[in-house]
Amino acid sequence: MVTTRCMLGTIAIATSMLGSTVVTGQAYPTRPIRIVTSSLGGGVDFAARLIAQVLSSSIGQQVIVDNRGDHVTMEIVAKAQPDGYTLLITGAGFFIEPLFQKMSYDPVRDFAPITLAVSPPSVLIVGPSVPANSVKELIALAKSKPGQLNYASAGVGGASFLAAELFKSMAGVNIVHIPYKGSGPGLTDLMGGQIEVMFVAASVAPPLVKAGKVRALAVTTAQPTPLVPDLPTLAATLPGYEAVAIVGVYAPAKTPASLINRLNQEIVRGLNQPQIKERLLSIGTEVVGSTPEGLAATIKSETIKWAKVFKDLGIRGE
Numbered sequence: 604m605v606t607t608r609c610m611l612g613t614i615a616i617a618t619s620m621l622g623s624t625v626v627t628g629q630a631y632p633t634r635p636i637r638i639v640t641s642s643l644g645g646g647v648d649f650a651a652r653l654i655a656q657v658l659s660s661s662i663g664q665q666v667i668v669d670n671r672g673d674h675v676t677m678e679i680v681a682k683a684q685p686d687g688y689t690l691l692i693t694g695a696g697f698f699i700e701p702l703f704q705k706m707s708y709d710p711v712r713d714f715a716p717i718t719l720a721v722s723p724p725s726v727l728i729v730g731p732s733v734p735a736n737s738v739k740e741l742i743a744l745a746k747s748k749p750g751q752l753n754y755a756s757a758g759v760g761g762a763s764f765l766a767a768e769l770f771k772s773m774a775g776v777n778i779v780h781i782p783y784k785g786s787g788p789g790l791t792d793l794m795g796g797q798i799e800v801m802f803v804a805a806s807v808a809p810p811l812v813k814a815g816k817v818r819a820l821a822v823t824t825a826q827p828t829p830l831v832p833d834l835p836t837l838a839a840t841l842p843g844y845e846a847v848a849i850v851g852v853y854a855p856a857k858t859p860a861s862l863i864n865r866l867n868q869e870i871v872r873g874l875n876q877p878q879i880k881e882r883l884l885s886i887g888t889e890v891v892g893s894t895p896e897g898l899a900a901t902i903k904s905e906t907i908k909w910a911k912v913f914k915d916l917g918i919r920g921e
Contacts, residue, residue: 631687631862635665639679640692643670646804649886650721650850651692657873658866674707681713683855687862691853692720696760698902702910703759703918716898717852718867720874723888724824724847725766726808726831728801728817730793738821738840741800745776752778754800755789759918763789765909766802766823766846772912773841793817802846805830806887823847830887849905850888851898863895 636658640651648670655666671679676693683689691697691714698710708714727738735741745752756764763786771778778800783789786807792798794816802823809831811817821837822828825845837844852870854863871892873879880890893901912918 631865632662632664634688635667636662636688636690637667637669638690638692639669639671639676641670641676641694642672646723646848646886646888647692647694647850650883650888653879653882654692654720654852654870654874657876657879658869661869661873677706677708677713680853680855681708685715685855685858687854687858687866689855690717690866692850693853694851695762695765695849695905697851697853698906699765699909700760702906702913710902713856714853715856715858715863716895716902717854717863718870718895719849719851719891719893719898719901720870721850721883721888722847722891723762723850723886724805724822724828724830725762725802726805726822726834727766727770727820727837728793728803728808728811729820730796730799731815731818732796733799733818735820736818738835738837741820742774742776742840745774745778749777750779752799753781753797754778754802755781755783755786755793755798756802757784757786757789758782762804762846762848763802765912767800768916768918769844769846769908769912770802770837770841772915773844790817804887806885828889830884830889849901851902867895 638651638655641647651668655668659666676691677697680689680691700706701710729735729741735744754767756767758764759782764780767778767780781798786803789798789801790803793801805822808817808819812819819831819834822831822834823837823846825836825838827836854866874890874892883890
């Protein structure tokens with residue numbers, strides 16, 4: 604009898620603990636969630652606010668977007684408690700910048716991937732006076748004038764810089780990088796003839812092309828995209844070319860897998876709502892909505908690709 608009572612007591616305790624665990628898992632979240640992201644404005648911030656909106660609607664808690672400077676953003680989330688209440692939404696610079704300069708965080712060690720949320724492509728454009736109407740013609744022009752053509756970007760590590768450097772590497776051309784403080788001044792100089800080449804967001808190119816201010820040659824996605832349906836891909840001329848921005852959602856390292864999976868399901872479901880996809884398409888962004896493992900694999904493959912490009916071209920931090 605004593606043994607039976609002891610066994611019953613043990614079962615009761617175990618059942619109570621299991622019930623507590625289930626209730627705790629079901630209760631998350633019990634307070635607001637904070638999404639830390641880059642500075643106010645721009646595609647990453649827009650995506651973060653849409654994700655906050657869909658996540659808040661699905662989990663019944665307020666989701667706050669906290670805009671910080673890029674490097675501070677990573678540090679805040681890397682040091683946060685791994686409890687599902689502090690998340691990071693950021694672009695590819697998160698894992699690209701550590702390739703050419705020392706950072707205070709490690710993109711793999713300090714973070715847990717949740718989902719590759721959206722992927723904004725870029726468009727290769729040239730100034731109206733540049734005598735090239737295709738990627739093939741631009742490559743021929745650049746080879747005939749090595750070091751005489753210039754391309755604009757917002758600085759080392761950004762989407763436009765990466766797209767241009769991959770183009771240079773794969774095409775075997777020498778086009779000089781001219782960094783600007785933002786894409787606006789670079790576009791102004793491109794339209795004015797001071798710069799010949801630039802990669803811009805897919806939402807930026809169409810109105811400029813329509814106004815006759817620039818000429819669009821190709822899109823940086825591996826396959827044609829509905830964002831710019833009339834443009835060929837660079838991969839059609841340079842097989843294997845692909846350079847798209849990667850906007851991912853992350854949690855601090857050691858966040859429980861149950862929370863990672865819950866957040867992944869809620870965010871991916873929200874992003875695939877027709878009205879949300881349409882809003883993102885309107886700013887030149889395509890929804891991806893990957894698994895956590897999918898984002899981890901993307902980071903690994905992209906890191907290998909860009910490390911090789913940087914090494915081959917001798918790129919160093921500025």
